[in-house]
Amino acid sequence: MSTMIKVAILGASGYTGAELVRLLSRHPRVEMTVLTADRRAGRTMGSVFPHLSGLGLPDLVAMETVDYSAVDFVFCALPHGTTQEVVAGLPGSIRVADLSADFRFHDPETYAAWYGHAHMAPDLQKEVVYGLSELARPEIRKARVVACPGCYPTSAQLPLVPLIKSGLIEADGIIIDSKSGVSGAGRAAKEGSLFCEVTEGIHAYGIASHRHAPEIEQGLSLAAGKPVLVNFTPHLMPMNRGILSTIYVRMSEGVAVADLRRTLEGHYAGEPFVRVTPEGVVPQTRHVKGSNFALIGVFADRLPGRAIICSVIDNLVKGASGQAVQNFNLMMGLPETTALEQQPLFP
Amino acid sequence: MSTMIKVAILGASGYTGAELVRLLSRHPRVEMTVLTADRRAGRTMGSVFPHLSGLGLPDLVAMETVDYSAVDFVFCALPHGTTQEVVAGLPGSIRVADLSADFRFHDPETYAAWYGHAHMAPDLQKEVVYGLSELARPEIRKARVVACPGCYPTSAQLPLVPLIKSGLIEADGIIIDSKSGVSGAGRAAKEGSLFCEVTEGIHAYGIASHRHAPEIEQGLSLAAGKPVLVNFTPHLMPMNRGILSTIYVRMSEGVAVADLRRTLEGHYAGEPFVRVTPEGVVPQTRHVKGSNFALIGVFADRLPGRAIICSVIDNLVKGASGQAVQNFNLMMGLPETTALEQQPLFP
Amino acid sequence: MSTMIKVAILGASGYTGAELVRLLSRHPRVEMTVLTADRRAGRTMGSVFPHLSGLGLPDLVAMETVDYSAVDFVFCALPHGTTQEVVAGLPGSIRVADLSADFRFHDPETYAAWYGHAHMAPDLQKEVVYGLSELARPEIRKARVVACPGCYPTSAQLPLVPLIKSGLIEADGIIIDSKSGVSGAGRAAKEGSLFCEVTEGIHAYGIASHRHAPEIEQGLSLAAGKPVLVNFTPHLMPMNRGILSTIYVRMSEGVAVADLRRTLEGHYAGEPFVRVTPEGVVPQTRHVKGSNFALIGVFADRLPGRAIICSVIDNLVKGASGQAVQNFNLMMGLPETTALEQQPLFP
């Protein structure tokens, strides 16, 4: 029998932490030995998240009490800003999948410009791999620290990076209109996340100023080989899970929508988690709920030379904890789909 | 005391019909004398819509039994396609506010191309006024038949027509990403409108093929003085009421976002129902729920030279029955806000 | 023309405060001259509640800055516990409708037992009238201070008090299973009120310990002329507004369900806001949403000698602000339905 990999989850009392526990509880090679949650230290996971009762988990502990000598791998699900120092302080022998934004930017200056303070671990940043699993598999396998992409950037880059690289679409003037469920805002008690403030309505937020814009631009710029700006407009809507990015692009001269679909189908052929929907089939967020799948649909626009891409994921799975587990599998040389096989939950 | 205006509502058993009843029940000059609903003929309105019990309404009757001699005004809330013949068959002395799409196109050929059959009342079409209240007040006042705009076209044209007319934005390449509540699909029992198929998710539909696209294009083409095509992508999301149109536009050379806001503020100054939100304030659909208000916000884009407009209405009020009542008030020489004064319901 | 009544709303930044503003904005005899909100002092009401923009309201102020010399009537929508001292400190010439629990108990000892501290205005308590409008109209008309009932107690007492008084049901062993929307929890940012914690599920809370239990028992004890205990089990469910109380009662010897319905119909005949549904028609909370209506249905049980009562209200209207306005109308000698005429909003 194979040995178990001892895993610590830092920040287990948030939604992404809980989602890591949910997924890893089915992982045949993982033993969760450490769960941290500073404000809830001393409590059981089942008292904080009753749906995770009965799993034989260790109690929640404060982060400063963790003994890392019995930890092989760390999932870091801490808030943005606090993560850099934590990860920098871990023993160098421990591999890390970080779910925060703290290590997503190749250029610490970009981080500083958007997050309001200097990067606190610029040296470590140099060795971090940006872990959009399907687009950086070889690098992820070898990385010690992987920065897992944001939820919106995952939904946007999966279709756009291959299309830009192929030269089929113009990298300039891309418009990304995204719609997100509320779990993306986390479990913090904020007025804007209250049921009555969110249900029965929709609104845009962070217009032209959301921190996922530069993350998307970083990926598209690399793909295009030149600096790219995008319009990115997120919306908050009443659902627990799910992101739909409706993306408006201009095709290159002589390119047809069928070319876009064919290229994406080719690029993702054989991928276990990314699917291009058949012509005319519109992806729905509810069709990936609870799963690590991404669905991409490509459609002709009424405006000549333009196309519309619909990209859906579950923000807590492929947009966060699922992709982190996928990266963990890659990093540890395990089958990539381990613990991620379950089908979406519908209705 | 003023005499009462005798009103018939054709198609009272749908959501827009019920909304007409809700609004008109508070109208001091209206007596609802006829309510039709073919499949529910003989029933009380309160048995079909319990929230409308106790209003002293006449029972529902089949359309062919209506005696129009005691009717001064008809609100027609029938399905698309069946309306043309009904309205053409009404006595010429009766004024009409039609909520269907049947008379919205100046050119019967456009209707035929999008609705799949020849227009059945092309002569009558010539005298119909397209009734976006704020943009066609003088014509509406004099019209015998007013075609009330669709819900999406109302949300799109309110901000776009003045901006195009003013030359501040380019009429080409406009992208309209709209999100709608489920009541827009009506009360018909369709699998796609079931709770379980709609809640906890979002999806686009009618991509590049929705029938409200040519209606929007008609209005924008008139404003631009040249043919205009738009991208219009509607989405269905889990809420009862509300439409948000997030609109992506290119500004003309030298124009700034502040110019757009100032122009819209000027255009709608003094309007009772259309408001431009202050700089930085994002309109939410839930802030117009149940009311005839439209809110418009204007925002700078990250892409130079571009702007983002958020336009929200309640699809059943300003997007349907409320605007019909507003037009009724205009046509009958009554104060425009009569029966439309109530504030939105939040939460 | 009649003079305007100058009204202060203390605690205007909560949901019940906002609902008071929504309703009173249509009241022809009310001028809202003072709106308090300590943490939001200095802001406009429209910035705190965008759906209440454009009403020409005064800005929010801190409570200690209010000059009561220009105030005729106070609506007090402050949190439980802080209200007693505030109301006791008001000039004796000002009449008050209080929406908190602070003055609902005739016996200050009951208050102390359930709210954890001694009553702070026991002398004032003696002159306070418990304001379930339909059941205490004469006393409310003359009262200086009216304690408006809680939402659950309103839904429970409306059907139960007449039935107990008439002797048709046993006062012992009544079971009240109530289901409430989330607005009842107020606008405070609490984890338990977050969208993700409330949507897609239901749970009981405050089992056998909710503070509305003694309030219901007070009313039923008075009706029965002896001490009465009830089972009251509230549940939190994903909707903005609405309370359904499903009430299980034993009928007195020889009584039939038709007797219960007939008695309630007789008791509420002519009442503008309370309706008994026809036999077989089940009340739904959505059929009173946004209105001051209460619907009561009575049904036979499978268990011999027992009956089931369904009672629905909008917790923010008849369960709070609407009943407060109704009481205001009674206290000021105005038509009782003023500003409360609007129909429910459905869907």
Added chain:
Amino acid sequence: MSTMIKVAILGASGYTGAELVRLLSRHPRVEMTVLTADRRAGRTMGSVFPHLSGLGLPDLVAMETVDYSAVDFVFCALPHGTTQEVVAGLPGSIRVADLSADFRFHDPETYAAWYGHAHMAPDLQKEVVYGLSELARPEIRKARVVACPGCYPTSAQLPLVPLIKSGLIEADGIIIDSKSGVSGAGRAAKEGSLFCEVTEGIHAYGIASHRHAPEIEQGLSLAAGKPVLVNFTPHLMPMNRGILSTIYVRMSEGVAVADLRRTLEGHYAGEPFVRVTPEGVVPQTRHVKGSNFALIGVFADRLPGRAIICSVIDNLVKGASGQAVQNFNLMMGLPETTALEQQPLFP
């Protein structure tokens, strides 16, 4: 390696059929060889339920075309009333888990009285086992045909049967107030299941006349050893999945709430899917969503001698397809939890 069990699912295009597919797709010993759906025959499962794409499933076929020679086991998820003849017509060598109500009543007369027509397979009925897994394990193991319990009866009998058998509670006068999500109504396009008719509200239905009442009574009568009537009042509320039954019981003389909890804990100790919550912890439907778990909480009532039980399940899993798979595992001698191990999905 073990041979695969060839499974047919009759009625695969409904929600319970889809849920069977979702669960069985993870079952290492199952090969789904036949999926029937008469109106959708010829289509792929992925076109009917996009969340079940990519599973390598056979296309949907009409029921009369099925060749049962290559089928080992049938899951029957057909509508009530049509199932009796279908199951009676299957080869006697095939074992069956039936999800309809058609074989749930030991006495065909009870079926006839509640379903409006004579039982069509009374001989077969004699050998059918009522399959509440935890309560009839030995019989289920040996059965050829198992009638899987209804969703409400599962939630009610799990706590009540052991308590009645133990004599701790009175079998008379039990009140079961149940709240269900909308998926229980199936995927049929009915007005009452439309999003707009269900969201933002709650209502009782089938008061004293729901067909699950006699099913519950059958189980409780057997437990009590005498005929038992119950009050059962179901409510429809806006959530996809979940049933909460709040149950009001009288305890036998001298019994305390702690006795009830201790007895249930003892009865379900070691059960993989049934859990009694710790004292003071209230079960929530969202904490079992997507899983086969049942949670039971026991609470003291304010009324002396009475107790309150909260019982929650996912109606599509433990209340339907999950329990069917659990029974399949029992019948085939497989580990009972196979394919049912996944944790609930929250949020």
